[in-house]
Amino acid sequence: MSEHKAETPLKKVLVICAKGALEDVYAALVMANGAVMEGIEAKLFFTFFGLDGITKKRMNKLHTATLGNPAMRMPGGMQFPSLLGVLPGVESGVSSMMRKGMDDLDMPPVDEFLEMITAGGGEVFACKLAVDMFKLKKEDLSDEVKDIITIGQFYEMAGGENTQIIFT
């Protein structure tokens, strides 16, 4: 423990979320929220399919892939049959079970999670290139999104000692 204290603590993290699956977005949110809870400055940058995580219409309905996901298991621990994952409604059902499981652990829905992060001083940004590509507008995005910026502007925020950039 004391050895850790002798090191210079992490001061800032920049988290980039480029994928829109439930687990990708949550990984980014947990890391950003965990940072602000520790007094570490945190900035979140959503790009490409990661934009689903801050798009009002989609953010609370994120899915986890039941196809092409080798870690996907049945509730008993058996391998999840790929053919089952193809059926309509299965992915949606599995995803909603996962969201329920997370809620039981006090993991909030995405919109509330974003609010928690900004309440702690964290900042949320959308990638301009991806926003243009998906033809989104500022009003399509969560109110917690501070700005739509370029990657260059994002890097400008990365200055200072003990800053880390995390890409999920």
Added chain:
Amino acid sequence: MAEKNYAGKTVEVTEDGYFTNPADWNEEIAKEMATEAGIELTDKHLEVLNYLRKQFETGEALTIRKVGKSGVVDIKGLYQLFPGGPLKISSKLAGIPKPTSCV
């Protein structure tokens, strides 16, 4: 383990400064600990600390979200009361163990 002196009482704390025995705690002690941490303890702070202690007794893991929904203080307020570590610093000042949740 280490020992600390607060408000004329010797208490046992962990290496990180968390109480090993929450029953050792009282509001006088909290005030001294807060001063040490650079926080001037107000009634609002105490309200939060007492809420945390009550929650701790129920045995449920504390999260920022729970505190935010308690009606005692919202999340933004919690960050303002205990800057730099809303759940950790408040738990320490409340004389309860270091929080173990990730949210």
